[in-house]
Amino acid sequence: MDFDKYLEGQSMQRPPLFESDSFIYWKNRFETYVKSKDLDLWHVITNGDFQPIIQNPETKLDEVAPLEKQSDELKKRLAKNNEAKMVIYNALPRKEYERIFMCNTTKEIWKTLSITHQGNSQVKDNKIDLLVQQYEQFVISEDESIDSAFAKFNTIITSLKALDEGYSSKNYVRKFLRALHPKWRAKVAAIEESKDLTLLSLDELIGNLKVYEMIIKKDSKIVKAKVERKSLALKAKNESSDEECSTSGSEDEEYAMAIRDFKKFFKRRGRFVRQPRNDKKTLQRSRDDKNGKNDRKCFRCGDPNHLIRECPKLPKDKNQRAFNRRPPTGVYR
Template sequence: MQRPPLFESDSFIYCKNRFETYVKSKDLDLWHVITNGDFQPIEQNPETKLDEVIPFEKQSDELKRRLAKDNEAKMVIYNALRRKEYERIFMCNTAKEIWKTLLITHQGNSQVKDNKIDHLVQQYEQFVISEDESIDSAFARFNTIITSLKALYEGYSSKNYVRKFLRTLHPKWRAKVTMIEESKDLTSLSLDELIGNLKVHEMIIKKDSEIVKAKGERRSLALKAKKESSDEECSTSGSEDEEYAMAVRDFKKLFKRRGRFMRQPQNDKNTYQRSRDDKNVKGERLCFRCGDPNHLIGECPKPQRDKNQRAFVGGSWSDSGEEDDEKIKDETCLVA
């Protein structure tokens, strides 16, 4: 007989189901011995109507073969256990005792089993599928719960599984759920068929989302390029304005510099001003004797006036003949 699958303590439910399937596929009598116990060489006495043990020498070959099933079942269990697990069941005498010990060790007694069932039922009732979760991921979580319930001999009907999974889908699936409820008979719809239908719709949604996303990216790239172009134009315009401002500043500096170079020297300016002032003063001076602006009194060709002669003072001839020479001298000094 081929060696059965090994037990793993951290995944006992998975190993238990594999082991059960393996034993049943080989011999149903072996599984009967493991779960219900060894066959007993007992038969009813026709006279006393009581069950009596058949002596070995009176046992038929068929009965002996069936009685050997217990040892065969024990060997199958031994081959499926590691050394550490074997030490747990070393003191057990029958295959039934070995199997019961393994169940209590890894699944617990009836109280522990009930607690596990309550915990799994709570997980089943609170099961929710998020918006971004895929159908495969959600079904994997859901299947772990219902498989664990089945392993503990507790579970729901297939119809309940289908309805529960549909109710836990995100609201974005509402249209699809409504269509399934209207077009399918949920009493005959299997969970696998439902999952396949939802996965097809999920692929369509994903494809449409990628198309919309690609359009959004293209639009974003176009807006980005337009913005960069606008920024470049603004930068170019700003550079041109800056260059123009720099040119104006340079021109102003040059203009100021040229104006400073073309300005008349200070000495020449002073000479020009003095000559101009001299002309003005000279043009305003008059001879006190004759009133001629072309010469002064010292150069006057006319003879000196007497005391009764009028003097030209302040641009007019004086009518007073009684003014003395001191007054004339004062006026002359004042004009000068």
């Protein structure tokens, strides 16, 4: 039978359907259901069947009464045995029914189910140790919501209660406050100052934290919107600056290309530019030197580095010396 369909058609007359994967959850629900119907039924499940015992008026001793000697009140009480067994049968699927078919009493059925799906005392102790460890190490991450954190926390403490192990409500409150992320530190301090933690229930604490969580989310959205607007404005400014830099760079590049073209033009046309007279003589002398035409030298000493009029050696002939001092008119060396 599908569990969802079972729940849809389930009424208060039907016990919760057995869940092997969530035995503790089913066990708690089943116990509550049976107690809501008849406390005698739960007594039969946990303590055993009622016995047909009556007191012998003569001996004042308890003895098993045969059916014909049982009173109507006793018969109704004995009927609770079968009624309790039927309640468990109605909650079990066929596979589980085959497991407990050989049990004679409701107490045996209940014990068999507990040992099978919950374990014996050793297994129970191991589960308790594991749950206690989870309880002590319980922490709430930064992005985790209060509802999600409380759901995990509640699963732990509920499982501990089902195993007859638990803490006080005061301990639950303090543990949940300590497990909150540091961003809740201001709120935790405010609660500890304004509330008496010995009287504060876990449900009241969760409600208080959820209200504060809504305020934090609202403020976070406002801040996020402001950051996005600033980011868009900065992006637009950067794009505008990039366009200006690109335009300026393009103009500089065009100017540089024009200068290069201008220099190339005059480099090609340089031979047609009129040169100064002195530069022209220097250029001609340089060309003559390269072509080997500069063979002039001093006629007195033979030094090619100066002419005769610049010769430091004096002539031996006096007439020649006078000739050098006063050259004839129209004669140039």
